[in-house]
Each structure stands twice: as C-alpha cells, then as structure tokens.
Amino acid sequence: MLDVVPNVVNTIVTGSFISEAPVWTKYAISALYLFGVLLLALVLSPFQGLLFAGLVAVFHGSLSWSLFVSRGYILPVIPPLAAVVISYGAALFYRYLQEQKEKRKVRGMFSTMVSPEVLRIMEENPAAFKLAGEQREATMFSSDVSGFTTISEGVTARELANILNIYLTPMSNIIMSYNGYIDKYEGDAIKAEFGVPLYDTDHSWKACFSALYQQEELTVIQRMIFLKYGVSITARMGVNTGIVTAGNMGSEKRMQYTVMGDAVTIAEELEPANKLFDTWIAIGQATHAQAEGYIETRYLNNLIMGHAHHSLPVYELTGWNKEKYLEYWLGKPVPELYLEAFKKMIPEKVIAYDDFFASKQLPDSKMLGDMKTLLSGLRPKVVEYMNANNISSVLFVRQGLEGLAAGIRKHEGLYSGVALPALYATDISLLKEKISAAGEDWSRVLLGWRVQLRECAGLHFILKEKIAKDEADSYYSIIDMLEKSMECINKRIIFAKPEDEIATKMASHLKELIIDKDSTLLSYKTAELAETCLRFEKEIHDRLAVFAEELRTRADEYHMFLADFCIVSDRQREAAAIYAQAHKHYLKKEWSEAKELFKKVGSVVPDDGPSKKMLEKIEQLEKTMLPQDWDGAWEE
Numbered sequence: 001m002l003d004v005v006p007n008v009v010n011t012i013v014t015g016s017f018i019s020e021a022p023v024w025t026k027y028a029i030s031a032l033y034l035f036g037v038l039l040l041a042l043v044l045s046p047f048q049g050l051l052f053a054g055l056v057a058v059f060h061g062s063l064s065w066s067l068f069v070s071r072g073y074i075l076p077v078i079p080p081l082a083a084v085v086i087s088y089g090a091a092l093f094y095r096y097l098q099e100q101k102e103k104r105k106v107r108g109m110f111s112t113m114v115s116p117e118v119l120r121i122m123e124e125n126p127a128a129f130k131l132a133g134e135q136r137e138a139t140m141f142s143s144d145v146s147g148f149t150t151i152s153e154g155v156t157a158r159e160l161a162n163i164l165n166i167y168l169t170p171m172s173n174i175i176m177s178y179n180g181y182i183d184k185y186e187g188d189a190i191k192a193e194f195g196v197p198l199y200d201t202d203h204s205w206k207a208c209f210s211a212l213y214q215q216e217e218l219t220v221i222q223r224m225i226f227l228k229y230g231v232s233i234t235a236r237m238g239v240n241t242g243i244v245t246a247g248n249m250g251s252e253k254r255m256q257y258t259v260m261g262d263a264v265t266i267a268e269e270l271e272p273a274n275k276l277f278d279t280w281i282a283i284g285q286a287t288h289a290q291a292e293g294y295i296e297t298r299y300l301n302n303l304i305m306g307h308a309h310h311s312l313p314v315y316e317l318t319g320w321n322k323e324k325y326l327e328y329w330l331g332k333p334v335p336e337l338y339l340e341a342f343k344k345m346i347p348e349k350v351i352a353y354d355d356f357f358a359s360k361q362l363p364d365s366k367m368l369g370d371m372k373t374l375l376s377g378l379r380p381k382v383v384e385y386m387n388a389n390n391i392s393s394v395l396f397v398r399q400g401l402e403g404l405a406a407g408i409r410k411h412e413g414l415y416s417g418v419a420l421p422a423l424y425a426t427d428i429s430l431l432k433e434k435i436s437a438a439g440e441d442w443s444r445v446l447l448g449w450r451v452q453l454r455e456c457a458g459l460h461f462i463l464k465e466k467i468a469k470d471e472a473d474s475y476y477s478i479i480d481m482l483e484k485s486m487e488c489i490n491k492r493i494i495f496a497k498p499e500d501e502i503a504t505k506m507a508s509h510l511k512e513l514i515i516d517k518d519s520t521l522l523s524y525k526t527a528e529l530a531e532t533c534l535r536f537e538k539e540i541h542d543r544l545a546v547f548a549e550e551l552r553t554r555a556d557e558y559h560m561f562l563a564d565f566c567i568v569s570d571r572q573r574e575a576a577a578i579y580a581q582a583h584k585h586y587l588k589k590e591w592s593e594a595k596e597l598f599k600k601v602g603s604v605v606p607d608d609g610p611s612k613k614m615l616e617k618i619e620q621l622e623k624t625m626l627p628q629d630w631d632g633a634w635e636e
Contacts, residue, residue, distance in 0.1 A: 018072040030083040041091030053088040133247030138195035139207040140267035143237040145188035156484040173337040178206040196246045205294035212566040223352035230491030238270030240284035269305045278609025281317040294324045296568040298576040302633040311633035319568035329559040343545045347382045367561040385536035394513040424458030442511040575605040
C-alpha cells in the first residue's frame with residue numbers, strides 16, 4: 001500500500017478533501033422523491049408514471065456521481081432510489097385496489113343484468129359509461145305474460161315461481177346475448193334496454209332480433225310448461241327507440257341503473273297494443289326506420305296511445321333478414337349463456353324441443369339431424385322421468401290428505417257437534433253432485449279427494465282460532481298445496497288432446513295412479529322416487545353437456561342453423577302486401593274493397609290476427625258517423 005501516503009499528501013496539498021452530506025439531506029431528498037413520484041404516479045397512466053420514476057432515478061444517480069467526481073461531495077444514493085421504487089410500487093398497488101373496487105362495483109350492479117361478455121367489457125372500461133345520468137338514444141323492450149293470473153290459480157306457490165323461472169331465464173339469456181340490459185322484472189314482465197349502459201349503434205335491430213328469437217323459444221317453453229303443469233302461457237312484446245335519460249336512480253341507500261322518458265312509455269304501451277291487433281311483437285316507427293334492412297315488418301295502423309294526444313304508427317315485427325343475422329353472428333362463439341342453459345335443460349324441455357323441430361319447417365342440415373338424434377334418443381329417458389314425477393305428484397296428494405285428516409282429527413273435541421260453515425257445505429254438496437254425474441272412475445276418485453279436502457278446510461276454519469297459530473298456518477299451507485296439486489293433475493288429464501301422443505300417455509298414467517286398482521301407489525317411497533328423478537336428470541344432463549361442448553367447435557354451423565328460425569315465408573310477404581292494399585281502402589272509407597282484401601289475407605295466411613281485427617273494426621265503423629278529420633287511427 002505504498003500509494004496511500006502519496007495520495008494523502010496530494011489531498012493535503014491540493015485541498016481536495018471528500019465531504020459527506022448532512023444526515024437530514026438523506027431524509028429530505030427521500031421524502032421529496034417519495035411524495036413527488038407517488039403523486040404523479042397516481043395522476044399519470046402506469047406507463048407515464050414508470051417513465052417519470054425512471055427519469056427521477058437516473059437524475060439522482062447522475063447528480064450523485066457528478067458531485068462526487070467534481071467536488072468530492074458524497075450524496076446518499078440507496079435511500080432516495082429506494083424511495084422512488086417504493087412510491088411507484090405503492091401507487092401501482094393502490095391503483096390496482098381501486099380498479100378491483102370499481103370492477104366489484106360494476107359486477108355488483110350489472111352481473112345479473114348483462115351477458116358475461118358485456119360485463120367483462122364494462123369491468124375493463126368503467127369510463128365507457130356514465131352512472132351519473134346522461135341523454136342517450138336507446139331501444140326499449142317490454143314484455144308481459146298473458147293470462148298469468150289464470151295460470152297461478154292451478155299451481156302451488158313453488159310451482160308458480162318455477163314457471164316464472166322457466167320463462168324468465170331463457171328470455172333474459174336471449175336479451176343479454178344481444179348485449180341488452182335487463183332493467184327490471186315486474187312479476188312476469190321484463191323491462192330491458194339496448195344501447196345502454198354501453199354505447200351500441202346497432203341497438204334497434206338487436207332488440208328486434210332478440211324479441212323474434214324469444215317468441216321462438218317461447219313456443220318450446222309453452223309446450224314444456226303444458227307437459228309439466230297442464231297450463232299454457234303466451235307473451236306479448238313491445239319495442240321502441242328514442243332518446244332517454246339513463247343513469248343511476250333511486251335513494252341514497254339503494255341505486256339502480258335505469259332509463260326514463262317518453263320512449264320508455266311508448267315501448268310499455270306497445271306491448272298491450274298487441275291485443276288490439278292480435279299480434280305478438282309491436283314496434284314503434286323509430287325502431288322500424290333504424291332497423292330497416294335487418295327486419296321484416298308489417299304496418300298495422302296508427303294508434304292513439306295513453307300518454308300521447310296524437311296517433312303513432314304501429315308495426316308488427318314478423319321476421320329477420322337471414323343475411324344480416326349471419327353477418328353479425330358468423331365468426332362469433334356460441335353465447336355462453338346458451339350453452340349453460342342447454343346443459344341444464346329441464347327434462348320436459350327435451351320433448352318440447354323434439355316436438356318443435358318435428359313441426360317447424362327447417363331446411364335439412366347436419367346440425368338439425370344431430371339435434372333430432374340427440375333429443376329423440378333422450379325421449380325415452382324423459383318419459384321415465386315424467387312417469388316418476390307422476391307417481392310423486394299423486395302420492396303427495398294421497399299422503400297429504402291422510403296426514404291432514406289425521407292431524408285435524410287430533411282436535412276432534414274442539415269441533416265435535418259444530419256444523420261446517422255454509423260456504424264449505426255448499427262446495428261439498430256440489431262436488432258430490434259432480435261425482436254422481438262423472439263418467440270415468442278417475443274423475444270420481446279425484447272429486448272424492450276434493451270432497452275430503454273441503455271437509456278438512458271447513459274444519460280448519462272452525463279450528464284456526466282454537467289451536468296454535470303455527471299449527472293452523474301449517475294446515476292452511478297443506479290445504480292450499482293439495483288443492484293446487486289436484487287442479488294441476490286434473491288439467492294435465494283433461495287438456496290432453498288425442499293427437500298429442502306424449503300428453504295423452506301421461507294423462508293415461510295419471511288416471512291409472514289415481515284409480516290405483518292394484519293398491520301399489522302407497523308402496524312407493526318418496527325418497528326413492530326423488531333419487532330416481534335425480535338419476536334420470538343427471539343422465540339427461542350428462543348427454544346434453546357433451547353435445548353442448550361439441551357446439552363450441554361448431555359455432556358457425558349452429559348460427560346458420562338458428563338463422564332459419566325467424567325468416568319470413570313468401571306467403572307471409574304476400575299477405576303483408578295484400579294487407580297494405582286493404583289498409584289504403586280502409587283509410588279512404590272504401591269498406592267493401594277493404595273487407596274483400598282483408599278476407600283475402602286470411603285465405604293466404606289462415607288465422608291472420610290483424611286482418612280479422614280490421615274486419616271487426618270495419619263492421620263497427622260502418623255503423624258509425626265518422627268526423628271529417630277521421631284519420632283511421634285506433635285508440636288503446
């Protein structure tokens with residue numbers, strides 16, 4: 001180390017001593033970098049923040065080296081650079097937490113209202129839509145199940161909820177597959193919007209495509225519900241386009257994204273307007289104008305709606321343009337919502353789809369053949385499942401009646417000698433008269449069960465104030481379920497038509513179970529029947545799941561298959577053209593010419609609802625003195 005002494009001498013002679021920065025400098029610089037980088041990293045984009053942090057680190061390193069070389073001044077290096085790294089890392093972590101919070105907020109608000117694909121876009125781009133409120137053009141959709149009150153009279157509360165889910169789930173899936181937003185459910189009604197919350201310039205025709213496909217799916221659902229519950233449902237739909245106010249609305253504690261405006265009201269009024277024209281999908285003028293080229297329509301008439309003082313044109317939506325349908329769907333995967341629904345298909349829906357494809361005129365294709373092969377192959381298993389359900393239904397009534405009667409008899413001392421209320425006595429008397437007039441054994445047995453149930457209901461009426469409330473409520477619930485179950489069994493038998501093979505077969509099986517000539521019904525165990533049904537369901541779902549996975553690889557083939565569902569036939573186009581001619585005569589009050597042409601529409605397309613309604617309207621108008629300014633508009 002001979003060089004040490006000369007170096008020391010040189011340092012003393014030249015006065016180039018090394019000096020170290022004060023301790024407080026290290027903390028001051030570190031704090032400056034920490035807060036500076038943190039603030040800017042939170043404001044700038046992640047890449048810009050990284051660039052700024054890197055520049056700060058390079059600047060500090062350069063400054064430290066320059067001061068040391070030129071002046072022998074030692075500036076702290078590690079603590080300030082660590083501050084830069086820590087501050088940038090903290091900013092990134094904070095931004096990540098905020099982003100996840102926003103995603104959770106969006107998912108919480110929209111997870112059940114939009115498709116998974118749209119939800120993913122909304123989570124990744126929360127700035128793409130505004131929750132505070134804005135004026136937007138959108139297309140509104142409104143649907144309502146017809147005769148739902150009548151349906152509820154023949155099913156239990158659980159079955160009613162099940163029917164609602166059977167209907168609402170696939171309808172919602174279809175809406176969401178076209179990027180629609182499910183605004184709310186009002187009982188059996190669906191309110192949805194297209195074009196909000198995310199911008200979508202194709203909102204008008206997507207709403208129309210959605211409505212058309214829903215009606216096709218509803219045909220299957222109608223069949224399924226009839227087989228399962230003996231009831232039938234239909235649904236009318238209204239579609240309208242216009243400017244709305246969209247955003248989060250509600251109270252401070254509960255907000256919901258929704259829309260308001262005249263365009264919304266018109267959509268809701270178009271739905272019941274279908275009753276006037278005997279149609280299923282009515283659309284407004286703006287929707288017709290924007291979706292033209294994508295859809296097939298028929299102008300029905302002008303209608304004075306409840307909220308307006310002037311008439312508005314109403315169109316019937318009759319079909320979609322196949323080329324436009326394929327232009328949108330080809331190249332896209334089968335919607336995940338469709339696949340999940342296919343895998344979890346209710347067994348009765350297998351038969352409903354099988355019957356649907358057998359009756360609907362579709363061009364031959366490998367997809368159609370594979371679908372028919374799958375469904376027809378599952379049909380025997382579904383029949384076994386339905387037979388097991390039949391046994392469970394009748395067994396529930398038999399065991400429920402016995403249990404109810406036994407429970408009420410425990411309180412015999414409280415009702416002994418008390419006459420049944422007049423209402424129940426009258427019902428029992430009428431039921432006994434029906435038993436005498438009944439022509440079939442099953443009907444007499446079922447009516448006899450109803451007599452027993454009304455007797456129990458009358459005794460319950462006497463007892464309800466004399467026994468514990470919980471027990472009285474339990475009896476009431478059992479009475480209601482048994483009454484609805486008997487009505488459901490009765491409907492499934494009497495509504496089965498001779499030409500309906502599967503419904504007739506199920507009706508015959510129910511009759512045999514009710515009569516129970518060989519007394520085998522009570523030998524069945526409820527738990528074993530439930531296990532049998534679950535086993536059949538699993539076997540059916542396993543085969544459906546395999547086919548659903550295969551559909552992932554045949555997406556374009558599947559889309560081409562669906563494209564033929566809602567195309568308009570030449571006969572429908574001919575009928576629409578004749579209807580348009582007839583309507584011109586109608587507006588000119590040329591009643592004879594109009595009636596002749598409207599009748600011709602019925603000969604081209606039998607049971608055409610709008611032409612029948614126009615004929616009825618003309619018969620009314622012929623007897624009416626019309627004002628000079630009459631424009632042919634109808635009123636709701």
